Amino acid sequence: NQPCPSATACVLRDGKPTCLATCKDDIQCQVEGNFPRTCVERTNLTKGLVKVCLDSTKAAPIGAECGADLDCESGKCTLIATGGCKVGGSSCLTDAQCGSNGPCVADKSKEKGICTLPCAPDAACPSNSICVPGAGGALVGTCQAACQGPGDAANCIAPGTECIFGQPIAAGGFASPSSYACAPRPKGSPGANCMVLKDCQSQDCTTNAKGTAGYCSAARGSGKPPCPFGTKCINTGLAFCERMCLNDFDCPLEMACKTSGAPGVKTCQIK
Known part of the structure; x- marks a missing residue:
């Protein structure tokens, strides 16, 4: 300072x-x-x-903090915070990011952005960044910083993002391997942590055998949007968005990362 x-x-x-x-x-x-x-x-x-x-x-790479487009290799600086939560003062862009600590109070000194870039199957991301699908699984996404695994706060600096294991948008017509990327996982959305049904927008909470931890799973079918980044639609008679994982550390407490009903995909399941 x-x-x-x-x-x-x-x-x-x-x-x-x-x-x-x-x-x-x-x-x-x-x-x-x-x-x-x-x-x-x-x-x-x-x-x-x-x-x-x-x-x-x-200039700065994807995921780095920026003040203007000029600061970024990508030429795109996206605003991620315009103030701080009323309680605690953590950076925020919306009241929802503060939850019970809100509202989000405007504060010029806390205003910041991160370097981003739009991406699509025919527009790949730079190295060390991942093409994360947009809301509803659209084929146009945003390049987000690659990260190391759960709890990687050093790379995931944008409020409301965390290091999530998921399926990026395929580049150049070739399937992209599942990867960790800094991405949003809103409270109550598919893949978000839950303990009871009311914690989830879908009213579907898949928990461990003891019912002490779990994640929101959402039924999928005709007329419903695709599963968001970090989840996969698994059909075992009924189709649900299940949380993807590389290992048990990606799963809620006392749940295991197991082979799913989709080839080559592991999801968090009851032990």
């Missing part, structure tokens, strides 16, 4: 606030050792434009 020294400016670099030397042209940025440095335009933390010296013109 300390101010930057004189002749420097605070800008986002790889998603992190960094003090960098200000400049007018590339010549002012040269240092001993012949390291290539250039004078590039970036946004400072008050959204103003400033020229600073960078050792690369490369």
Whole structure:
């Protein structure tokens, strides 16, 4: 929280606030050792434009924090927070993200975005990002940061997102392998944690044998939307969205990651 020294400016670099030397042209940025440095335009933390010296013109990758489109390799900075929850102050964009700690109170100092990019079967994502389907399983999605597994908060910085194992949108006509990606899983939606039926929008909660933990599963059929990212439609007489998994860590307590009724797909099931 300390101010930057004189002749420097605070800008986002790889998603992190960094003090960098200000400049007018590339010549002012040269240092001993012949390291290539250039004078590039970036946004400072008050959204103003400033020229600073960078050792690369490369901007922030998908999933990194940004202040404006100019900060991102993708050229797209999506607003993810406009304030803080009334109780606790955690970053938020909507009242729903705060739950009982709401409402979401506007606060310019908490305003931030992340680098994103639209994606589709004919428009693949950059490396280290995953094409996550949009609401309703549309064939147009958003490139989201790849992540390591449950609880990976370092990569999943957007409020309301978590590291989820799911099926990305296929790229170039080829099936994409299931992967971990930072994606939203709204409370009560298919795949979200639950304990009782009323926790789920669908009124379907699949729990462990003791009924102490589970996830929302939703019936699927004619006229119903596709299962969202992180779930798979499994038909064993009745079709339901089941939570996908790589291992037991992706599942609620005392549930197991087992082979499902779909080839090559594992889902969270009763042990």
